[in-house]
Amino acid sequence: LMAEKGGYRHFMLKEIYEQPRAMADTLAGRIREEAGDIYLEDLNLDDETLRSMDKVNIVACGTSWHAGLVGKFLAEKLARVPVEVDIASEFRYRDPIVTPRTLTVLISQSGETADTLAGLREAKGKGGKVVSICNVVDSSIARESDGVIYTHAGPEIGVASTKAFTTQLVALVLFACKLGRVRGTLDENECRLLGEELVKLPRKIEEALEQDAAIEEVAKLYMNASDFLYLGRGNQYPIALEGALKLKEISYIHAEGYPAGEMKHGPIALIDEHLPVVVLLPNNETREKVISNMQEVRARAGQVIAITDLDDSLVRDNADHVLTFPGIRDELMPVVLSVPMQLLAYHIAVLKGTDVDQPRNLAKSVTVE
Ligand code: AGP
Known part of the structure:
Protein backbone atom coordinates (compact mmCIF):
# COMPACT_ATOMS: atom_id res chain seq x y z
CA LEU A 1 0.00 0.00 0.00
CA MET A 2 2.88 2.35 0.79
CA ALA A 3 4.09 1.73 -2.78
CA GLU A 4 0.69 2.64 -4.19
CA LYS A 5 0.98 5.85 -2.25
CA GLY A 6 4.35 6.54 -3.84
CA GLY A 7 6.03 6.67 -0.44
CA TYR A 8 3.58 9.25 0.90
CA ARG A 9 1.71 8.62 4.13
CA HIS A 10 -1.68 9.24 2.51
CA PHE A 11 -3.16 9.35 -0.98
CA MET A 12 -4.26 12.89 -0.24
CA LEU A 13 -0.68 14.03 0.34
CA LYS A 14 0.51 12.19 -2.75
CA GLU A 15 -2.22 13.88 -4.78
CA ILE A 16 -1.35 17.31 -3.37
CA TYR A 17 2.26 16.77 -4.47
CA GLU A 18 1.19 15.49 -7.88
CA GLN A 19 -0.38 18.84 -8.74
CA PRO A 20 2.49 20.30 -10.77
CA ARG A 21 2.48 17.20 -12.98
CA ALA A 22 -1.32 17.04 -13.10
CA MET A 23 -1.55 20.65 -14.25
CA ALA A 24 1.09 20.16 -16.88
CA ASP A 25 -1.10 17.33 -18.22
CA THR A 26 -4.20 19.56 -18.21
CA LEU A 27 -2.28 22.07 -20.31
CA ALA A 28 -0.53 19.63 -22.63
CA GLY A 29 -1.22 20.34 -26.30
CA ARG A 30 -3.86 22.96 -25.54
CA ILE A 31 -1.87 26.17 -25.69
CA ARG A 32 -0.50 27.41 -28.97
CA GLU A 33 1.38 30.47 -27.87
CA GLU A 34 2.53 31.34 -31.36
CA ALA A 35 -1.10 31.40 -32.52
CA GLY A 36 -2.41 33.22 -29.43
CA ASP A 37 -5.13 30.63 -29.18
CA ILE A 38 -6.35 27.67 -27.12
CA TYR A 39 -7.07 24.20 -28.49
CA LEU A 40 -9.66 22.05 -26.77
CA GLU A 41 -9.76 18.84 -28.76
CA ASP A 42 -13.02 17.37 -27.45
CA LEU A 43 -15.02 20.56 -27.04
CA ASN A 44 -17.08 19.57 -30.08
CA LEU A 45 -18.76 22.94 -30.48
CA ASP A 46 -17.80 24.98 -33.53
CA ASP A 47 -16.88 28.64 -33.17
CA GLU A 48 -20.20 29.75 -34.65
CA THR A 49 -22.18 27.84 -32.00
CA LEU A 50 -19.93 29.06 -29.19
CA ARG A 51 -20.29 32.65 -30.41
CA SER A 52 -24.07 32.40 -30.38
CA MET A 53 -24.29 31.56 -26.66
CA ASP A 54 -25.78 34.41 -24.64
CA LYS A 55 -25.53 32.83 -21.19
CA VAL A 56 -23.43 30.26 -19.37
CA ASN A 57 -24.78 28.13 -16.52
CA ILE A 58 -22.18 26.32 -14.44
CA VAL A 59 -23.57 23.36 -12.48
CA ALA A 60 -21.69 21.16 -9.98
CA CYS A 61 -21.49 19.89 -6.39
CA GLY A 62 -19.05 20.38 -3.53
CA THR A 63 -15.49 21.20 -4.47
CA SER A 64 -16.40 21.16 -8.17
CA TRP A 65 -19.00 23.85 -7.43
CA HIS A 66 -16.24 25.95 -5.84
CA ALA A 67 -14.28 25.62 -9.08
CA GLY A 68 -17.43 26.81 -10.88
CA LEU A 69 -17.56 29.93 -8.71
CA VAL A 70 -14.03 30.79 -9.85
CA GLY A 71 -15.11 29.97 -13.41
CA LYS A 72 -17.71 32.73 -13.25
CA PHE A 73 -14.98 35.33 -12.64
CA LEU A 74 -12.91 33.90 -15.47
CA ALA A 75 -15.63 33.67 -18.11
CA GLU A 76 -17.19 37.03 -17.26
CA LYS A 77 -13.78 38.72 -17.31
CA LEU A 78 -12.25 37.09 -20.36
CA ALA A 79 -15.35 36.41 -22.48
CA ARG A 80 -17.79 39.05 -21.16
CA VAL A 81 -20.64 36.55 -21.07
CA PRO A 82 -23.13 36.42 -18.16
CA VAL A 83 -22.50 33.37 -15.98
CA GLU A 84 -24.71 31.79 -13.34
CA VAL A 85 -23.32 29.16 -10.99
CA ASP A 86 -25.60 26.58 -9.41
CA ILE A 87 -25.35 23.74 -6.98
CA ALA A 88 -26.60 20.78 -9.02
CA SER A 89 -29.19 19.61 -6.49
CA GLU A 90 -30.74 23.08 -6.62
CA PHE A 91 -30.47 23.59 -10.38
CA ARG A 92 -32.32 20.44 -11.28
CA TYR A 93 -35.42 21.36 -9.29
CA ARG A 94 -35.79 25.06 -9.98
CA ASP A 95 -37.01 24.88 -13.58
CA PRO A 96 -33.84 26.69 -14.74
CA ILE A 97 -33.94 29.05 -17.70
CA VAL A 98 -32.21 27.25 -20.54
CA THR A 99 -32.60 28.14 -24.21
CA PRO A 100 -30.78 26.88 -27.32
CA ARG A 101 -28.40 29.80 -26.69
CA THR A 102 -27.54 28.70 -23.15
CA LEU A 103 -24.30 26.85 -22.60
CA THR A 104 -24.41 24.67 -19.50
CA VAL A 105 -21.04 23.61 -18.08
CA LEU A 106 -21.05 20.62 -15.73
CA ILE A 107 -17.99 20.19 -13.54
CA SER A 108 -17.33 16.78 -11.99
CA GLN A 109 -14.19 14.91 -11.03
CA SER A 110 -15.88 11.52 -11.11
CA GLY A 111 -18.34 12.28 -13.88
CA GLU A 112 -20.84 10.15 -11.95
CA THR A 113 -22.36 12.52 -9.39
CA ALA A 114 -26.12 11.90 -9.52
CA ASP A 115 -27.29 15.49 -9.09
CA THR A 116 -24.81 16.83 -11.63
CA LEU A 117 -25.86 14.20 -14.16
CA ALA A 118 -29.51 15.11 -13.54
CA GLY A 119 -28.61 18.79 -14.10
CA LEU A 120 -27.02 17.84 -17.42
CA ARG A 121 -30.17 16.01 -18.52
CA GLU A 122 -32.33 18.95 -17.42
CA ALA A 123 -30.27 21.39 -19.54
CA LYS A 124 -30.17 19.06 -22.54
CA GLY A 125 -33.88 18.34 -22.27
CA LYS A 126 -34.52 22.06 -22.60
CA GLY A 127 -32.53 22.21 -25.81
CA GLY A 128 -29.37 23.82 -24.44
CA LYS A 129 -25.77 22.98 -25.31
CA VAL A 130 -23.80 21.06 -22.71
CA VAL A 131 -20.07 20.87 -22.04
CA SER A 132 -18.48 19.08 -19.12
CA ILE A 133 -15.19 19.36 -17.30
CA CYS A 134 -14.44 15.86 -16.04
CA ASN A 135 -11.48 13.94 -14.75
CA VAL A 136 -12.65 10.37 -15.32
CA VAL A 137 -12.55 9.55 -19.02
CA ASP A 138 -15.75 8.09 -20.49
CA SER A 139 -17.72 8.71 -17.30
CA SER A 140 -21.49 9.17 -17.60
CA ILE A 141 -21.36 12.97 -17.53
CA ALA A 142 -18.56 13.06 -20.12
CA ARG A 143 -20.44 10.66 -22.39
CA GLU A 144 -23.76 12.50 -22.28
CA SER A 145 -22.25 15.96 -22.91
CA ASP A 146 -21.97 17.57 -26.35
CA GLY A 147 -18.32 18.22 -25.58
CA VAL A 148 -15.83 17.60 -22.80
CA ILE A 149 -12.70 19.16 -21.41
CA TYR A 150 -10.82 16.45 -19.57
CA THR A 151 -8.65 17.58 -16.69
CA HIS A 152 -6.22 14.64 -17.09
CA ALA A 153 -5.27 14.82 -13.40
CA GLY A 154 -4.95 11.03 -13.11
CA PRO A 155 -6.88 8.91 -10.57
CA GLU A 156 -7.85 10.73 -7.38
CA ILE A 157 -8.22 8.27 -4.50
CA GLY A 158 -8.42 10.55 -1.45
CA VAL A 159 -12.03 11.45 -0.73
CA ALA A 160 -11.01 15.07 -0.23
CA SER A 161 -10.52 16.49 -3.68
CA THR A 162 -7.19 18.25 -4.30
CA LYS A 163 -5.55 17.83 -7.72
CA ALA A 164 -8.96 17.42 -9.36
CA PHE A 165 -9.92 20.88 -8.07
CA THR A 166 -6.80 22.75 -9.16
CA THR A 167 -6.88 21.11 -12.59
CA GLN A 168 -10.56 22.09 -12.92
CA LEU A 169 -9.44 25.68 -12.29
CA VAL A 170 -6.83 25.35 -15.03
CA ALA A 171 -9.41 23.84 -17.41
CA LEU A 172 -11.73 26.76 -16.66
CA VAL A 173 -8.98 29.26 -17.55
CA LEU A 174 -8.50 27.45 -20.87
CA PHE A 175 -12.24 27.39 -21.49
CA ALA A 176 -12.68 31.09 -20.63
CA CYS A 177 -9.78 31.99 -22.94
CA LYS A 178 -11.28 29.94 -25.75
CA LEU A 179 -14.67 31.57 -25.28
CA GLY A 180 -13.02 35.00 -25.15
CA ARG A 181 -11.10 34.38 -28.38
CA VAL A 182 -14.24 33.21 -30.19
CA ARG A 183 -16.34 36.09 -28.90
CA GLY A 184 -13.65 38.62 -29.72
CA THR A 185 -13.27 39.88 -26.15
CA LEU A 186 -9.77 38.45 -25.69
CA ASP A 187 -7.23 39.46 -28.30
CA GLU A 188 -4.49 37.23 -29.62
CA ASN A 189 -1.81 38.97 -27.63
CA GLU A 190 -3.64 38.79 -24.29
CA CYS A 191 -4.35 35.12 -24.93
CA ARG A 192 -0.68 34.54 -25.64
CA LEU A 193 0.31 36.30 -22.41
CA LEU A 194 -2.14 34.20 -20.40
CA GLY A 195 -0.82 31.08 -22.07
CA GLU A 196 2.71 32.01 -21.06
CA GLU A 197 1.60 32.42 -17.46
CA LEU A 198 -0.29 29.10 -17.51
CA VAL A 199 2.88 27.35 -18.61
CA LYS A 200 4.67 28.76 -15.54
CA LEU A 201 1.99 27.48 -13.19
CA PRO A 202 3.39 23.98 -12.46
CA ARG A 203 6.69 25.51 -11.32
CA LYS A 204 4.82 28.03 -9.12
CA ILE A 205 2.93 25.17 -7.49
CA GLU A 206 6.22 23.39 -6.79
CA GLU A 207 7.40 26.54 -5.04
CA ALA A 208 4.13 26.75 -3.11
CA LEU A 209 4.65 23.17 -1.89
C1 AGP B 1 -14.56 17.21 -2.20
O1 AGP B 1 -13.52 17.19 -1.31
C2 AGP B 1 -15.74 16.41 -1.83
N1 AGP B 1 -15.43 15.10 -1.43
C3 AGP B 1 -17.01 16.59 -2.65
O2 AGP B 1 -17.52 17.86 -2.30
C4 AGP B 1 -16.96 16.47 -4.17
O3 AGP B 1 -16.24 17.53 -4.72
C5 AGP B 1 -18.38 16.42 -4.74
O4 AGP B 1 -19.05 15.28 -4.25
C6 AGP B 1 -18.44 16.44 -6.25
O5 AGP B 1 -17.84 15.32 -6.81
P1 AGP B 1 -17.55 15.23 -8.35
O6 AGP B 1 -16.57 16.31 -8.69
O7 AGP B 1 -16.99 13.87 -8.58
O8 AGP B 1 -18.84 15.45 -9.08
Whole structure:
Protein backbone atom coordinates (compact mmCIF):
# COMPACT_ATOMS: atom_id res chain seq x y z
CA LEU A 1 0.00 0.00 0.00
CA MET A 2 2.88 2.35 0.79
CA ALA A 3 4.09 1.73 -2.78
CA GLU A 4 0.69 2.64 -4.19
CA LYS A 5 0.98 5.85 -2.25
CA GLY A 6 4.35 6.54 -3.84
CA GLY A 7 6.03 6.67 -0.44
CA TYR A 8 3.58 9.25 0.90
CA ARG A 9 1.71 8.62 4.13
CA HIS A 10 -1.68 9.24 2.51
CA PHE A 11 -3.16 9.35 -0.98
CA MET A 12 -4.26 12.89 -0.24
CA LEU A 13 -0.68 14.03 0.34
CA LYS A 14 0.51 12.19 -2.75
CA GLU A 15 -2.22 13.88 -4.78
CA ILE A 16 -1.35 17.31 -3.37
CA TYR A 17 2.26 16.77 -4.47
CA GLU A 18 1.19 15.49 -7.88
CA GLN A 19 -0.38 18.84 -8.74
CA PRO A 20 2.49 20.30 -10.77
CA ARG A 21 2.48 17.20 -12.98
CA ALA A 22 -1.32 17.04 -13.10
CA MET A 23 -1.55 20.65 -14.25
CA ALA A 24 1.09 20.16 -16.88
CA ASP A 25 -1.10 17.33 -18.22
CA THR A 26 -4.20 19.56 -18.21
CA LEU A 27 -2.28 22.07 -20.31
CA ALA A 28 -0.53 19.63 -22.63
CA GLY A 29 -1.22 20.34 -26.30
CA ARG A 30 -3.86 22.96 -25.54
CA ILE A 31 -1.87 26.17 -25.69
CA ARG A 32 -0.50 27.41 -28.97
CA GLU A 33 1.38 30.47 -27.87
CA GLU A 34 2.53 31.34 -31.36
CA ALA A 35 -1.10 31.40 -32.52
CA GLY A 36 -2.41 33.22 -29.43
CA ASP A 37 -5.13 30.63 -29.18
CA ILE A 38 -6.35 27.67 -27.12
CA TYR A 39 -7.07 24.20 -28.49
CA LEU A 40 -9.66 22.05 -26.77
CA GLU A 41 -9.76 18.84 -28.76
CA ASP A 42 -13.02 17.37 -27.45
CA LEU A 43 -15.02 20.56 -27.04
CA ASN A 44 -17.08 19.57 -30.08
CA LEU A 45 -18.76 22.94 -30.48
CA ASP A 46 -17.80 24.98 -33.53
CA ASP A 47 -16.88 28.64 -33.17
CA GLU A 48 -20.20 29.75 -34.65
CA THR A 49 -22.18 27.84 -32.00
CA LEU A 50 -19.93 29.06 -29.19
CA ARG A 51 -20.29 32.65 -30.41
CA SER A 52 -24.07 32.40 -30.38
CA MET A 53 -24.29 31.56 -26.66
CA ASP A 54 -25.78 34.41 -24.64
CA LYS A 55 -25.53 32.83 -21.19
CA VAL A 56 -23.43 30.26 -19.37
CA ASN A 57 -24.78 28.13 -16.52
CA ILE A 58 -22.18 26.32 -14.44
CA VAL A 59 -23.57 23.36 -12.48
CA ALA A 60 -21.69 21.16 -9.98
CA CYS A 61 -21.49 19.89 -6.39
CA GLY A 62 -19.05 20.38 -3.53
CA THR A 63 -15.49 21.20 -4.47
CA SER A 64 -16.40 21.16 -8.17
CA TRP A 65 -19.00 23.85 -7.43
CA HIS A 66 -16.24 25.95 -5.84
CA ALA A 67 -14.28 25.62 -9.08
CA GLY A 68 -17.43 26.81 -10.88
CA LEU A 69 -17.56 29.93 -8.71
CA VAL A 70 -14.03 30.79 -9.85
CA GLY A 71 -15.11 29.97 -13.41
CA LYS A 72 -17.71 32.73 -13.25
CA PHE A 73 -14.98 35.33 -12.64
CA LEU A 74 -12.91 33.90 -15.47
CA ALA A 75 -15.63 33.67 -18.11
CA GLU A 76 -17.19 37.03 -17.26
CA LYS A 77 -13.78 38.72 -17.31
CA LEU A 78 -12.25 37.09 -20.36
CA ALA A 79 -15.35 36.41 -22.48
CA ARG A 80 -17.79 39.05 -21.16
CA VAL A 81 -20.64 36.55 -21.07
CA PRO A 82 -23.13 36.42 -18.16
CA VAL A 83 -22.50 33.37 -15.98
CA GLU A 84 -24.71 31.79 -13.34
CA VAL A 85 -23.32 29.16 -10.99
CA ASP A 86 -25.60 26.58 -9.41
CA ILE A 87 -25.35 23.74 -6.98
CA ALA A 88 -26.60 20.78 -9.02
CA SER A 89 -29.19 19.61 -6.49
CA GLU A 90 -30.74 23.08 -6.62
CA PHE A 91 -30.47 23.59 -10.38
CA ARG A 92 -32.32 20.44 -11.28
CA TYR A 93 -35.42 21.36 -9.29
CA ARG A 94 -35.79 25.06 -9.98
CA ASP A 95 -37.01 24.88 -13.58
CA PRO A 96 -33.84 26.69 -14.74
CA ILE A 97 -33.94 29.05 -17.70
CA VAL A 98 -32.21 27.25 -20.54
CA THR A 99 -32.60 28.14 -24.21
CA PRO A 100 -30.78 26.88 -27.32
CA ARG A 101 -28.40 29.80 -26.69
CA THR A 102 -27.54 28.70 -23.15
CA LEU A 103 -24.30 26.85 -22.60
CA THR A 104 -24.41 24.67 -19.50
CA VAL A 105 -21.04 23.61 -18.08
CA LEU A 106 -21.05 20.62 -15.73
CA ILE A 107 -17.99 20.19 -13.54
CA SER A 108 -17.33 16.78 -11.99
CA GLN A 109 -14.19 14.91 -11.03
CA SER A 110 -15.88 11.52 -11.11
CA GLY A 111 -18.34 12.28 -13.88
CA GLU A 112 -20.84 10.15 -11.95
CA THR A 113 -22.36 12.52 -9.39
CA ALA A 114 -26.12 11.90 -9.52
CA ASP A 115 -27.29 15.49 -9.09
CA THR A 116 -24.81 16.83 -11.63
CA LEU A 117 -25.86 14.20 -14.16
CA ALA A 118 -29.51 15.11 -13.54
CA GLY A 119 -28.61 18.79 -14.10
CA LEU A 120 -27.02 17.84 -17.42
CA ARG A 121 -30.17 16.01 -18.52
CA GLU A 122 -32.33 18.95 -17.42
CA ALA A 123 -30.27 21.39 -19.54
CA LYS A 124 -30.17 19.06 -22.54
CA GLY A 125 -33.88 18.34 -22.27
CA LYS A 126 -34.52 22.06 -22.60
CA GLY A 127 -32.53 22.21 -25.81
CA GLY A 128 -29.37 23.82 -24.44
CA LYS A 129 -25.77 22.98 -25.31
CA VAL A 130 -23.80 21.06 -22.71
CA VAL A 131 -20.07 20.87 -22.04
CA SER A 132 -18.48 19.08 -19.12
CA ILE A 133 -15.19 19.36 -17.30
CA CYS A 134 -14.44 15.86 -16.04
CA ASN A 135 -11.48 13.94 -14.75
CA VAL A 136 -12.65 10.37 -15.32
CA VAL A 137 -12.55 9.55 -19.02
CA ASP A 138 -15.75 8.09 -20.49
CA SER A 139 -17.72 8.71 -17.30
CA SER A 140 -21.49 9.17 -17.60
CA ILE A 141 -21.36 12.97 -17.53
CA ALA A 142 -18.56 13.06 -20.12
CA ARG A 143 -20.44 10.66 -22.39
CA GLU A 144 -23.76 12.50 -22.28
CA SER A 145 -22.25 15.96 -22.91
CA ASP A 146 -21.97 17.57 -26.35
CA GLY A 147 -18.32 18.22 -25.58
CA VAL A 148 -15.83 17.60 -22.80
CA ILE A 149 -12.70 19.16 -21.41
CA TYR A 150 -10.82 16.45 -19.57
CA THR A 151 -8.65 17.58 -16.69
CA HIS A 152 -6.22 14.64 -17.09
CA ALA A 153 -5.27 14.82 -13.40
CA GLY A 154 -4.95 11.03 -13.11
CA PRO A 155 -6.88 8.91 -10.57
CA GLU A 156 -7.85 10.73 -7.38
CA ILE A 157 -8.22 8.27 -4.50
CA GLY A 158 -8.42 10.55 -1.45
CA VAL A 159 -12.03 11.45 -0.73
CA ALA A 160 -11.01 15.07 -0.23
CA SER A 161 -10.52 16.49 -3.68
CA THR A 162 -7.19 18.25 -4.30
CA LYS A 163 -5.55 17.83 -7.72
CA ALA A 164 -8.96 17.42 -9.36
CA PHE A 165 -9.92 20.88 -8.07
CA THR A 166 -6.80 22.75 -9.16
CA THR A 167 -6.88 21.11 -12.59
CA GLN A 168 -10.56 22.09 -12.92
CA LEU A 169 -9.44 25.68 -12.29
CA VAL A 170 -6.83 25.35 -15.03
CA ALA A 171 -9.41 23.84 -17.41
CA LEU A 172 -11.73 26.76 -16.66
CA VAL A 173 -8.98 29.26 -17.55
CA LEU A 174 -8.50 27.45 -20.87
CA PHE A 175 -12.24 27.39 -21.49
CA ALA A 176 -12.68 31.09 -20.63
CA CYS A 177 -9.78 31.99 -22.94
CA LYS A 178 -11.28 29.94 -25.75
CA LEU A 179 -14.67 31.57 -25.28
CA GLY A 180 -13.02 35.00 -25.15
CA ARG A 181 -11.10 34.38 -28.38
CA VAL A 182 -14.24 33.21 -30.19
CA ARG A 183 -16.34 36.09 -28.90
CA GLY A 184 -13.65 38.62 -29.72
CA THR A 185 -13.27 39.88 -26.15
CA LEU A 186 -9.77 38.45 -25.69
CA ASP A 187 -7.23 39.46 -28.30
CA GLU A 188 -4.49 37.23 -29.62
CA ASN A 189 -1.81 38.97 -27.63
CA GLU A 190 -3.64 38.79 -24.29
CA CYS A 191 -4.35 35.12 -24.93
CA ARG A 192 -0.68 34.54 -25.64
CA LEU A 193 0.31 36.30 -22.41
CA LEU A 194 -2.14 34.20 -20.40
CA GLY A 195 -0.82 31.08 -22.07
CA GLU A 196 2.71 32.01 -21.06
CA GLU A 197 1.60 32.42 -17.46
CA LEU A 198 -0.29 29.10 -17.51
CA VAL A 199 2.88 27.35 -18.61
CA LYS A 200 4.67 28.76 -15.54
CA LEU A 201 1.99 27.48 -13.19
CA PRO A 202 3.39 23.98 -12.46
CA ARG A 203 6.69 25.51 -11.32
CA LYS A 204 4.82 28.03 -9.12
CA ILE A 205 2.93 25.17 -7.49
CA GLU A 206 6.22 23.39 -6.79
CA GLU A 207 7.40 26.54 -5.04
CA ALA A 208 4.13 26.75 -3.11
CA LEU A 209 4.65 23.17 -1.89
CA GLU A 210 7.96 24.26 -0.35
CA GLN A 211 5.92 26.01 2.34
CA ASP A 212 4.67 22.65 3.63
CA ALA A 213 6.72 22.70 6.85
CA ALA A 214 5.72 26.29 7.65
CA ILE A 215 2.05 25.35 7.21
CA GLU A 216 2.51 22.33 9.47
CA GLU A 217 3.83 24.62 12.22
CA VAL A 218 0.68 26.73 12.00
CA ALA A 219 -1.42 23.55 12.02
CA LYS A 220 0.19 22.53 15.34
CA LEU A 221 -0.78 25.85 16.92
CA TYR A 222 -4.44 25.71 15.91
CA MET A 223 -5.30 22.00 15.74
CA ASN A 224 -7.42 22.24 18.89
CA ALA A 225 -9.58 25.13 17.76
CA SER A 226 -13.27 24.24 17.52
CA ASP A 227 -14.08 26.66 14.70
CA PHE A 228 -12.23 28.36 11.85
CA LEU A 229 -13.21 31.26 9.66
CA TYR A 230 -11.81 31.58 6.11
CA LEU A 231 -12.01 34.95 4.37
CA GLY A 232 -11.41 35.96 0.76
CA ARG A 233 -12.71 38.49 -1.73
CA GLY A 234 -13.41 38.22 -5.44
CA ASN A 235 -11.95 35.11 -7.01
CA GLN A 236 -10.47 34.12 -3.63
CA TYR A 237 -13.88 33.85 -1.96
CA PRO A 238 -14.45 30.42 -3.55
CA ILE A 239 -10.98 29.41 -2.29
CA ALA A 240 -12.07 30.44 1.22
CA LEU A 241 -15.11 28.16 0.81
CA GLU A 242 -12.85 25.38 -0.43
CA GLY A 243 -10.41 25.82 2.48
CA ALA A 244 -13.29 25.57 4.95
CA LEU A 245 -14.73 22.50 3.20
CA LYS A 246 -11.35 20.70 3.22
CA LEU A 247 -10.97 21.34 6.94
CA LYS A 248 -14.51 20.16 7.74
CA GLU A 249 -14.21 17.02 5.63
CA ILE A 250 -10.99 15.61 7.05
CA SER A 251 -10.42 17.17 10.48
CA TYR A 252 -14.10 17.40 11.53
CA ILE A 253 -13.51 20.95 12.75
CA HIS A 254 -16.33 23.34 11.99
CA ALA A 255 -15.27 25.99 9.50
CA GLU A 256 -16.95 28.66 7.42
CA GLY A 257 -15.83 30.49 4.33
CA TYR A 258 -17.03 34.07 3.92
CA PRO A 259 -16.49 36.96 1.55
CA ALA A 260 -14.26 39.23 3.67
CA GLY A 261 -16.41 42.30 3.05
CA GLU A 262 -19.49 40.51 4.35
CA MET A 263 -17.95 39.79 7.76
CA LYS A 264 -19.38 42.84 9.46
CA HIS A 265 -22.88 41.75 8.43
CA GLY A 266 -22.88 38.88 10.89
CA PRO A 267 -19.91 36.55 11.37
CA ILE A 268 -17.92 39.26 13.16
CA ALA A 269 -20.02 38.35 16.21
CA LEU A 270 -18.17 35.02 16.37
CA ILE A 271 -14.73 36.55 16.75
CA ASP A 272 -12.86 36.14 20.01
CA GLU A 273 -9.39 34.96 21.05
CA HIS A 274 -10.33 31.35 20.28
CA LEU A 275 -11.12 31.91 16.61
CA PRO A 276 -8.39 31.39 14.00
CA VAL A 277 -9.16 33.36 10.84
CA VAL A 278 -7.45 32.30 7.62
CA VAL A 279 -7.23 35.27 5.28
CA LEU A 280 -6.51 34.96 1.55
CA LEU A 281 -4.55 38.07 0.66
CA PRO A 282 -3.36 38.19 -2.94
CA ASN A 283 -1.53 41.30 -4.09
CA ASN A 284 -4.36 42.80 -6.13
CA GLU A 285 -6.65 45.82 -6.04
CA THR A 286 -8.61 44.47 -3.04
CA ARG A 287 -5.52 44.03 -0.86
CA GLU A 288 -6.03 47.10 1.31
CA LYS A 289 -9.68 46.26 1.85
CA VAL A 290 -8.76 42.77 3.01
CA ILE A 291 -6.10 44.20 5.32
CA SER A 292 -8.73 46.40 6.94
CA ASN A 293 -10.85 43.26 7.43
CA MET A 294 -7.81 41.72 9.18
CA GLN A 295 -7.66 44.75 11.46
CA GLU A 296 -11.32 44.25 12.34
CA VAL A 297 -10.56 40.63 13.31
CA ARG A 298 -7.57 41.54 15.43
CA ALA A 299 -9.40 44.37 17.17
CA ARG A 300 -11.60 41.59 18.58
CA ALA A 301 -8.62 39.39 19.54
CA GLY A 302 -9.12 36.92 16.65
CA GLN A 303 -5.97 35.19 15.37
CA VAL A 304 -5.11 36.08 11.77
CA ILE A 305 -3.29 33.62 9.52
CA ALA A 306 -2.50 35.57 6.34
CA ILE A 307 -1.91 33.68 3.10
CA THR A 308 -0.24 36.05 0.68
CA ASP A 309 2.16 36.60 -2.20
CA LEU A 310 3.41 39.91 -0.79
CA ASP A 311 5.02 39.76 2.63
CA ASP A 312 5.59 43.37 3.68
CA SER A 313 5.31 45.36 6.91
CA LEU A 314 1.64 46.11 6.24
CA VAL A 315 0.70 42.43 6.36
CA ARG A 316 3.20 41.69 9.17
CA ASP A 317 1.69 44.44 11.33
CA ASN A 318 -1.80 43.08 10.87
CA ALA A 319 -1.39 39.30 11.11
CA ASP A 320 -0.34 36.76 13.71
CA HIS A 321 1.16 34.49 11.07
CA VAL A 322 2.17 35.20 7.50
CA LEU A 323 2.57 32.37 4.98
CA THR A 324 4.07 33.52 1.69
CA PHE A 325 3.46 32.00 -1.73
CA PRO A 326 4.66 32.80 -5.25
CA GLY A 327 2.76 35.46 -7.16
CA ILE A 328 1.33 35.05 -10.66
CA ARG A 329 -1.36 36.81 -12.72
CA ASP A 330 -4.50 37.35 -10.69
CA GLU A 331 -6.56 34.92 -12.82
CA LEU A 332 -4.23 32.14 -11.66
CA MET A 333 -3.82 33.12 -8.00
CA PRO A 334 -6.76 30.93 -6.91
CA VAL A 335 -4.75 27.91 -8.08
CA VAL A 336 -1.65 28.92 -6.10
CA LEU A 337 -3.54 29.74 -2.90
CA SER A 338 -5.46 26.46 -3.02
CA VAL A 339 -2.24 24.68 -2.02
CA PRO A 340 -2.05 26.14 1.52
CA MET A 341 -5.80 25.41 1.96
CA GLN A 342 -5.12 21.73 1.24
CA LEU A 343 -1.98 21.45 3.34
CA LEU A 344 -3.43 23.22 6.37
CA ALA A 345 -6.43 20.87 6.44
CA TYR A 346 -4.18 17.86 5.80
CA HIS A 347 -1.78 18.59 8.65
CA ILE A 348 -4.53 19.38 11.15
CA ALA A 349 -6.27 16.11 10.25
CA VAL A 350 -3.04 14.10 10.63
CA LEU A 351 -2.34 15.74 13.99
CA LYS A 352 -5.85 14.87 15.14
CA GLY A 353 -5.43 11.29 13.93
CA THR A 354 -8.45 11.13 11.63
CA ASP A 355 -8.77 8.81 8.65
CA VAL A 356 -7.54 11.35 6.11
CA ASP A 357 -8.18 9.37 2.93
CA GLN A 358 -11.53 7.92 4.03
CA PRO A 359 -13.18 10.46 6.32
CA ARG A 360 -16.28 9.35 8.18
CA ASN A 361 -19.69 9.62 6.49
CA LEU A 362 -18.26 10.57 3.08
CA ALA A 363 -18.09 8.73 -0.24
CA LYS A 364 -15.72 9.57 -3.07
CA SER A 365 -18.55 9.96 -5.50
CA VAL A 366 -22.16 10.53 -4.62
CA THR A 367 -24.03 8.45 -7.19
CA VAL A 368 -27.38 8.54 -5.40
CA GLU A 369 -29.50 11.59 -4.82
C1 AGP B 1 -14.56 17.21 -2.20
O1 AGP B 1 -13.52 17.19 -1.31
C2 AGP B 1 -15.74 16.41 -1.83
N1 AGP B 1 -15.43 15.10 -1.43
C3 AGP B 1 -17.01 16.59 -2.65
O2 AGP B 1 -17.52 17.86 -2.30
C4 AGP B 1 -16.96 16.47 -4.17
O3 AGP B 1 -16.24 17.53 -4.72
C5 AGP B 1 -18.38 16.42 -4.74
O4 AGP B 1 -19.05 15.28 -4.25
C6 AGP B 1 -18.44 16.44 -6.25
O5 AGP B 1 -17.84 15.32 -6.81
P1 AGP B 1 -17.55 15.23 -8.35
O6 AGP B 1 -16.57 16.31 -8.69
O7 AGP B 1 -16.99 13.87 -8.58
O8 AGP B 1 -18.84 15.45 -9.08
